[in-house]
Amino acid sequence: MKSLGSIRRDFAPWNDPNAKPYIQFDNVTKKFGDFTAVNNLSLTIFEREFFALLGASGCGKSTLLRMLAGFEEPTAGRILLDGQDLRGIPPYRRPVNMMFQSYALFPHMTVENNIAFGLKQEGMPKPDIEKRVAEMLKLVKLEQFAKRKPHQLSGGQRQRVALARSVAKRPKVLLLDEPLGALDKKLREETQFELMDLQQELGLTFVVVTHDQEEAMTMADRIAIMDKGEVMQVATPAEVYEAPASRFVAHFVGNVNMFEGKVAERSANTTRITGASGAQIVVENGGAVAAPNADIVFAIRPEKIKVSSKKPADAVNAMEGEVYDVAYLGDMTVYHIRLDDGQIVRASALNAARVTEDPLTWNDRAWVSFRPDAGVVLAR
Numbered sequence: 001m002k003s004l005g006s007i008r009r010d011f012a013p014w015n016d017p018n019a020k021p022y023i024q025f026d027n028v029t030k031k032f033g034d035f036t037a038v039n040n041l042s043l044t045i046f047e048r049e050f051f052a053l054l055g056a057s058g059c060g061k062s063t064l065l066r067m068l069a070g071f072e073e074p075t076a077g078r079i080l081l082d083g084q085d086l087r088g089i090p091p092y093r094r095p096v097n098m099m100f101q102s103y104a105l106f107p108h109m110t111v112e113n114n115i116a117f118g119l120k121q122e123g124m125p126k127p128d129i130e131k132r133v134a135e136m137l138k139l140v141k142l143e144q145f146a147k148r149k150p151h152q153l154s155g156g157q158r159q160r161v162a163l164a165r166s167v168a169k170r171p172k173v174l175l176l177d178e179p180l181g182a183l184d185k186k187l188r189e190e191t192q193f194e195l196m197d198l199q200q201e202l203g204l205t206f207v208v209v210t211h212d213q214e215e216a217m218t219m220a221d222r223i224a225i226m227d228k229g230e231v232m233q234v235a236t237p238a239e240v241y242e243a244p245a246s247r248f249v250a251h252f253v254g255n256v257n258m259f260e261g262k263v264a265e266r267s268a269n270t271t272r273i274t275g276a277s278g279a280q281i282v283v284e285n286g287g288a289v290a291a292p293n294a295d296i297v298f299a300i301r302p303e304k305i306k307v308s309s310k311k312p313a314d315a316v317n318a319m320e321g322e323v324y325d326v327a328y329l330g331d332m333t334v335y336h337i338r339l340d341d342g343q344i345v346r347a348s349a350l351n352a353a354r355v356t357e358d359p360l361t362w363n364d365r366a367w368v369s370f371r372p373d374a375g376v377v378l379a380r
């Protein structure tokens with residue numbers, strides 16, 4: 001399959017066999033008593049990468065971050081930073097800083113004193129502190145708020161103070177645990193872009209923990225999808241979405257339709273699948289190699305499926321059914337079509353025009369169709 005690179009910028013050291021890893025988790029296991037929170041996990045992160053750990057609550061993502069910061073030690077395995085084994089190095093000696101949520105700001109201190117706090121503790125000379133704080137205020141665009149206290153700021157502004165405080169000491173790696181969790185949706189989205197700009201400007205390596213897939217997809221160069229202490233896939237957002245490696249990943253990120261079936265025939269680029277009800281699906285360049293007769297699932301995203309009242313003349317893959325549900329969401333319309341074999345298919349169509357030519361409504365007969373390269377074949 002053609003590689004889907006990082007869209008955001010021309011940065012893909014993971015595709016370069018000569019690139020030196022910056023952070024390495026090397027067969028890391030973490031047990032709490034007899035509970036295994038992280039299970040023999042290996043992972044490589046590159047310098048200046050914006051890396052996201054994504055997974056449901058309890059999958060071990062925070063534990064991974066805390067081990068990198070030095071708040072926990074692995075039960076087994078090694079963590080290396082720039083080639084150096086971090087075992088035994090206390091948190092304050094690691095070139096790593098953790099950004100805590102904005103409620104961890106000191107409420108009685110002004111913005112500038114909050115930012116200066118860590119620098120004072122480090123014994124930095126006063127003029128240098130002043131210079132650094134001014135730089136940080138400028139970076140997060142809070143120059144005119146320097147003398148305010150946290151309660152005199154909006155949620156987004158407080159978040160920026162927390163960020164300025166955590167990068168003031170110029171760590172090489174910034175760890176962010178649900179950094180935008182306290183913000184409302186709109187502010188979150190704005191702040192995501194600010195974080196990305198800042199990371200580029202500072203040239204830092206960011207490792208962010210989130211359970212919000214959209215947030216990870218928006219910000220990260222690569223995402224590690226975790227489940228039960230293990231990594232299920234590490235890839236760019238586009239790869240995770242368009243070429244999920246497993247059913248778990250396909251389900252976890254975005255909406256997906258799954259057709260169960262068997263491989264009927266396989267050639268260099270094409271797989272012919274027979275579905276449970278006998279329907280045929282032709283797949284081109286569709287991911288995993290599966291032997292003839294193997295039980296597989298075909299996974300396809302809703303926006304890759306076209307809904308129409310008549311069978312499209314040129315469709316390689318088309319199935320007939322009935323409109324079961326229609327949801328108008330403004331920017332798009334989501335259809336649920338019940339195929340004649342009973343399976344419900346979700347299809348979404350962008351509402352590019354204000355009026356649809358071929359409007360479909362409840363109980364109409366309808367066709368769903370898709371291109372042979374619109375989905376992937378996964379092991380069952």
Ligand SMILES: Nc1ncnc2c1ncn2[C@@H]1O[C@H](COP(=O)(O)OP(=O)(O)OP(=O)(O)O)[C@@H](O)[C@H]1O
Binds near residue numbers: 036
């Ligand atoms: N100090 C501890 N003692 C015992 N169990 C722990 C400890 N810290 C974490 N765990 C357990 O390890 C598992 C992973 O926890 P972790 O905080 O890494 O999850 P997470 O993926 O970050 O989840 P969340 O999104 O809810 O923070 C959880 O089941 C948790 O209960």
